[in-house]
Amino acid sequence: MSTAIAPRTGFLGKLLDRAFGHPRGALGRVGGAVMAWGNAATERHVVEVAGVTKSETVLVVGPGPGVGLAAAAERAAKVIGVDPSEEMLASCRARCPDAELRNGTAAGTGQPDASVDVVVSVNNVQLWENRATALAELHRVLRPGGRLVLSVHEQVLPVPRHQLAAEVAVAGFTDLQTWTWDAPGFGGPAAELRAAAAS
Numbered sequence: 001m002s003t004a005i006a007p008r009t010g011f012l013g014k015l016l017d018r019a020f021g022h023p024r025g026a027l028g029r030v031g032g033a034v035m036a037w038g039n040a041a042t043e044r045h046v047v048e049v050a051g052v053t054k055s056e057t058v059l060v061v062g063p064g065p066g067v068g069l070a071a072a073a074e075r076a077a078k079v080i081g082v083d084p085s086e087e088m089l090a091s092c093r094a095r096c097p098d099a100e101l102r103n104g105t106a107a108g109t110g111q112p113d114a115s116v117d118v119v120v121s122v123n124n125v126q127l128w129e130n131r132a133t134a135l136a137e138l139h140r141v142l143r144p145g146g147r148l149v150l151s152v153h154e155q156v157l158p159v160p161r162h163q164l165a166a167e168v169a170v171a172g173f174t175d176l177q178t179w180t181w182d183a184p185g186f187g188g189p190a191a192e193l194r195a196a197a198a199s
Contacts, residue, residue: 043068060122066092106134
């Protein structure tokens with residue numbers, strides 16, 4: 001969940017990035033609290049859309065303060081969170097002590113091949129430096145038929161929803177569905193995508 005604001009320049013941009021884009025320090029902790037409040041409904045919604053079951057392993061990419069991680073943990077056999085922010089990983093540990101957590105990104109999860117059943121990510125796609133590399137990585141770690149569910153506020157989505165879907169297809173995913181969800185909280189409508197890893 002880490003964030004809804006991509007890296008920016010200038011004084012204000014750097015403050016926003018430190019609070020939300022790449023949370024760190026005191027501002028990162030404040031940003032994490034804001035994200036936990038503002039994105040909580042979307043985090044729970046995405047876990048619901050993913051249809052997580054008690055026998056499955058779920059990878060949460062950019063869990064931020066851990067609201068979605070905790071929601072997945074209530075349903076899954078095992079949850080794993082990867083986030084580049086140590087402040088957010090600390091929040092995740094406090095909120096979901098049984099989760100497996102590591103410093104990482106969508107492009108570098110540290111997971112073995114075909115090791116997870118579900119990948120979910122909320123308001124993180126806009127931070128991926130190379131979406132093609134990140135999507136290839138997520139396809140690699142999913143078991144055949146595994147599910148990918150992404151949600152991101154339309155106002156920060158770096159490409160139109162249909163283009164993101166095309167990139168997901170190029171990475172090897174099938175059964176793509178996209179829609180807009182009227183996310184509660186701040187940030188406005190969310191573009192959402194669900195797909196399956198090719199067998």
